[in-house]
Amino acid sequence: MSDQASLPRLRVHVRPATPCDPIDLVAAHTCAPVNAWISEGDVVIGWGQAWRIEVAGADQCRRASGMWQAIAARARVSGEAGVAAPLCFGSFGFFPDTPGALIVPRTLYCLFDQRAWVIEQSVEGSDAACPPLPDERGAVEGPGSTRVRDGAHSRTDYLAILTDLIARLRAGEARKVVLARDVVVEAEAPVRPGWVAARLARAYPTCWTYAVDGLVGATPEMLAEVRDAHLYTRVLAGTAGADDAEALAASAKDRREHALAVDSVRRALTPLCEHLDIPEEPEILTLPNVTHLSSTVRAIARVTSLQAAGALHPTAAVCGTPTAEAAEIIAQIEEMDRGRYAGPVGWMDSRGNGQWGIALRCGIVSENGLSVRVLAGGGIMPDSEPEREFAETQAKMLPVLAALGCGENGQQTG
Ligand SMILES: C=C(O[C@H]1C=CC=C(C(=O)O)[C@@H]1O)C(=O)O
Structure with missing residues (x-):
């Protein structure tokens, strides 16, 4: 079976949001797993998981990129045109025997050029609600000693x-x-x-x-x-x-x-x-x-x-x-x-x-x-x-x- 068999069709909605301190947001309490990228320029924070691509073996990045391009090409995107949605996170092994993954979050908060966006991403046919943005005033607890x-x-x-x-x-x-x-x-x-x-x-x-x-x-x-x-x-x-x-x-x-x-x-x-x-x-x-x-x-x-x-x-x-x-x-x-x-x-x-x-x-x-x-x-x-x-x-x-x-x-x- 090829890598690209049975890839999902994503439904994606993009809307503008109010800029906030992304560091407070990433630390905020939430039940959904968080993925994040925070830099002085760009910020992408995601909660939950709409889809996940796992790749093992040699050439992981090239293969994952091909699958992502196929998913992105067939996504149905609505709302504002300010962001090239959908977006994903990824992490790959040092050696090819460690599997890598691309993660497509359900809800995203992005800050690009000081403009903020909220993006909702789901797989067509799944009716689970996207997690709401957490309240950035409520930080999660630390790990104690x-x-x-x-x-x-x-x-x-x-x-x-x-x-x-x-x-x-x-x-x-x-x-x-x-x-x-x-x-x-x-x-x-x-x-x-x-x-x-x-x-x-x-x-x-x-x-x-x-x-x-x-x-x-x-x-x-x-x-x-x-x-x-x-x-x-x-x-x-x-x-x-x-x-x-x-x-x-x-x-x-x-x-x-x-x-x-x-x-x-x-x-x-x-x-x-x-x-x-x-x-x-x-x-x-x-x-x-x-x-x-x-x-x-x-x-x-x-x-x-x-x-x-x-x-x-x-x-x-x-x-x-x-x-x-x-x-x-x-x-x-x-x-x-x-x-x-x-x-x-x-x-x-x-x-x-x-x-x-x-x-x-x-x-x-x-x-x-x-x-x-x-x-x-x-x-x-x-x-x-x-x-x-x-x-x-x-x-x-x-x-x-x-x-x-x-x-x-x-x-x-x-
Ligand atoms: C391998 C690491 O650092 C690399 C990056 C910067 C400087 C490095 C060095 O001076 O050895 C390493 O090449 C690490 O941080 O674990």
Whole structure:
């Protein structure tokens, strides 16, 4: 059976709405599951689920994009013409054996160019009512007290894996490998992704905050944003402390690490794009917890945002160089399921325009909400130092740990 067999016909209604604080809205109490994308520019928040597309195996993004285009083409849309509805959210695995999904919410609140819209989406023939917008004055409860425990590896184990990896890189097995680790936060009461997203969006307003299908985070790295064929990608690789911008700019190791990430983006985009514009030198991006080397890449690409994301994933910022060798080494030594960490996460409209970030600085909330796996990694080079790389992952975990009320070393901060 083809992927596109038995796709639904959506009924969609778009109406203008009063702009409100989207962060209050995402934190508001509701019985329907929340998915969200909050940035300084665009906001998309959805409640409930009208339809869901699950994709497993290779080439997930391209296949999901094809199914979405077929659904969007046959949707019956009424109301105002200000938004290219229907809209969906999505999240995909780092490795192809983790299934990805597109979620079509029942009710959406969107803020584009400071204009607000409410969109109702349902499958023709289903008569369940769309959930109303929640009252943004009623925030959900937090998870109470929380504590952090080791994930797949203790600090000692992880340092040993790093040491071994650096030896393999020095022996020439790959030029760069991005290694990651996890910790687990246990909570007294269920963690609500909307509550975590609201705290992240307030603390990291220049990042793209997302909550999709239980994956919640605030990423500074844009994999692919496409608006009417204009493609924008922000490549990050090379990290130092929040106050160490000068040292980072001068670090030969970080500049080489960054150049490999930019090269991987160039290679992926060249067959896909025209007018590929890649800066010669990276800039510094300063966040509250870390500083990164950053390159903004622009191009003209006549593809959907999700097709572009699929062509780019996995970049050398999250996998390594060469890609196949790095992925193989990760699979051998990381001994942890990355799940959807470091995969594409975002949203898309009926024309394929949308934003797909890399799911970094994130947590995966368990089904009952009582635990959250927090993941972070870093690019390892032959001249990396294990202790510094471990400290870098701690700094990268800080946003989600702090949002959950845990300090850098796992102590509770309220
Ligand atoms: C793999 C992660 O970060 C990537 C993005 C920015 C900087 C990175 C680095 O310097 O290693 C990583 O390539 C992560 O946050 O888990």
